Amino acid sequence: GAVVSQHPSWVICKSGTSVKIECRSLDFQATTMFWYRQFPKQSLMLMATSNEGSKATYEQGVEKDKFLINHASLTLSTLTVTSAHPEDSSFYICSASIEGAKEGYTFGSGTRLTVV
Amino acid sequence: GIQVEQSPPDLILQEGANSTLRCNFSDSVNNLQWFHQNPWGQLINLFYIPSGTKQNGRLSATTVATERYSLLYISSSQTTDSGVYFCAVELNSGYALNFGKGTSLLVTP
Numbered sequence: 001g002a003v004v005s006q007h008p009s010w011v012i013c014k015s016g017t018s019v020k021i022e023c024r025s026l027d028f029q030a031t032t033m034f035w036y037r038q039f040p041k042q043s044l045m046l047m048a049t050s051n052e053g054s055k056a057t058y059e060q061g062v063e064k065d066k067f068l069i070n071h072a073s074l075t076l077s078t079l080t081v082t083s084a085h086p087e088d089s090s091f092y093i094c095s096a097s098i099e100g101a102k103e104g105y106t107f108g109s110g111t112r113l114t115v116v
Numbered sequence: 117g118i119q120v121e122q123s124p125p126d127l128i129l130q131e132g133a134n135s136t137l138r139c140n141f142s143d144s145v146n147n148l149q150w151f152h153q154n155p156w157g158q159l160i161n162l163f164y165i166p167s168g169t170k171q172n173g174r175l176s177a178t179t180v181a182t183e184r185y186s187l188l189y190i191s192s193s194q195t196t197d198s199g200v201y202f203c204a205v206e207l208n209s210g211y212a213l214n215f216g217k218g219t220s221l222l223v224t225p
Binding site: 093 | 147202214218
């Protein structure tokens, strides 16, 4: 089945700095990847849809200038949290699927971001 | 948007017991998946089940698409089954998954 690799697994950064999270599809091409955010004891909330070669689509309430998404190739999407603040501390996770395959979506292992 | 409701929100079982988790959704869907989120946050795909019944070891799932619900059965529960179980649906092909709020399961020795 599809495998999605995400890193780093965890990161601690200072307020005001930027953090980049990578999500790679292994052994398959992903024209679309999805980025989710999960706060403690809550469900996963879709942040944005990442499309290869075009601009990402952001969900309502997600600041596109703060959460920069780049999907420059068919196997790599990146999420950059710019000028991070403590309230951005969360669990970020990406997902993708093999188009046409009846196996659903696979998720990366997630990135736990702590902003201090 | 589509509503996904899971019940119960919390569940405590003694090892060896059986349980049924339910997922109701408000619209026709292209896809439904059940996930187990482990303590490290990783989402483990349990079932891709837009309709019908599937079994995998002690776990099985049934989706009745016409009645817009799905059930996840856990038999002979083990402490390693603890964690949060999410139901997620895809409205149309290529859309993102919409997640329910999850069922938090604790299996005690």
